[in-house]
Amino acid sequence: MGRLEGRTAIVTGAASGIGRASAELFASEGARVLAVDRPGADLAFEHIAIEALGQDISEDAGPAAIIARAVAAFGGLDIVYNNAGVSGSTPVGDTSDEAFDRQIAINLRAGFRISREAVPHLVKSGVGRLIFTASIMARHTDNGLVAYSASKAGVVGMMRTFALELGRHGVTSNAILPGAIATGMTAASFVRDDIAALWAKKAALKRLGQPIDIARAALFLASDDGGFVTGQALGVDGGLMLRV
Numbered sequence: 756m757g758r759l760e761g762r763t764a765i766v767t768g769a770a771s772g773i774g775r776a777s778a779e780l781f782a783s784e785g786a787r788v789l790a791v792d793r794p795g796a797d798l799a800f801e802h803i804a805i806e807a808l809g810q811d812i813s814e815d816a817g818p819a820a821i822i823a824r825a826v827a828a829f830g831g832l833d834i835v836y837n838n839a840g841v842s843g844s845t846p847v848g849d850t851s852d853e854a855f856d857r858q859i860a861i862n863l864r865a866g867f868r869i870s871r872e873a874v875p876h877l878v879k880s881g882v883g884r885l886i887f888t889a890s891i892m893a894r895h896t897d898n899g900l901v902a903y904s905a906s907k908a909g910v911v912g913m914m915r916t917f918a919l920e921l922g923r924h925g926v927t928s929n930a931i932l933p934g935a936i937a938t939g940m941t942a943a944s945f946v947r948d949d950i951a952a953l954w955a956k957k958a959a960l961k962r963l964g965q966p967i968d969i970a971r972a973a974l975f976l977a978s979d980d981g982g983f984v985t986g987q988a989l990g991v992d993g994g995l996m997l998r999v
């Protein structure tokens with residue numbers, strides 16, 4: 756029996772990278788999954804338990820549409836994995852209001868609005884799970900990451916409040932903080948062998964992370980295995996940040 760047998764889940768950013776691996780892993784463990792990504796994104800999956808929804812999560816009406824679709828399709832909702840995100844790298848002085856606001860809107864605000872909309876259904880579930888993909892850049896930073904680091908640190912703070920307020924209803928809320936993972940987001944950098952090798956070498960485990968490494972952590976948090984874990988920011992970085 757799968758570890759998510761009978762559960763229903765939403766995974767955002769499911770067309771690519773961590774989200775795609777998570778949607779597929781959740782489905783292979785018995786969940787019915789609503790895979791959400793931008794309209795036009797590749798949301799074709801082989802697994803019949805995965806339904807696709809093309810929806811920009813940062814649109815005003817996006818969160819309500821996503822939750823309504825999941826509840827209509829599945830009759831309830833147990834797991835919300837807020838994973839979709841964007842990055843950008845510009846020095847502080849060159850970071851426009853628009854660029855800053857866009858990362859906050861997608862990485863932070865949309866996750867808040869989707870989660871808020873999901874609360875009644877997660878409470879009803881009795882085994883509700885909120886999961887967020889933050890980043891090691893929630894705790895650290897790098898040149899050019901002023902908006903990204905702010906958005907991901909915000910995700911961790913927000914996640915803790917959901918955990919505190921919803922715990923009495925059996926709902927857990929946690930964030931995963933990935934390190935350097937080979938996905939669409941990092942493809943432009945890691946296509947260069949020297950850059951990929953540099954990041955692999957920095958990690959204690961001497962390799963880049965793969966989407967499945969993060970999906971397995973999400974599965975742990977989504978399943979009964981993670982039932983007493985809440986309010987945590989879980990680094991999944993292969994030991995990348997053990998030394999500076």
Ligand SMILES: NC(=O)c1ccc[n+]([C@@H]2O[C@H](COP(=O)([O-])OP(=O)(O)OC[C@H]3O[C@@H](n4cnc5c(N)ncnc54)[C@H](O)[C@@H]3O)[C@@H](O)[C@H]2O)c1
Nearest residue numbers: 768771772773792793811812839840890933936938939940
């Ligand atoms: N790759 C890494 O090294 C790394 C490290 C730390 C954190 N993360 C985080 O992991 C998460 C997943 O990213 P990934 O690395 O798999 O990258 P990715 O680019 O492969 O996947 C991100 C997905 O999110 C979708 N998305 C972006 N904006 C959206 C919107 N407004 N509405 C709907 N979908 C939207 C994209 O279309 C894409 O399919 C992100 O939150 C990212 O910040 C990634």
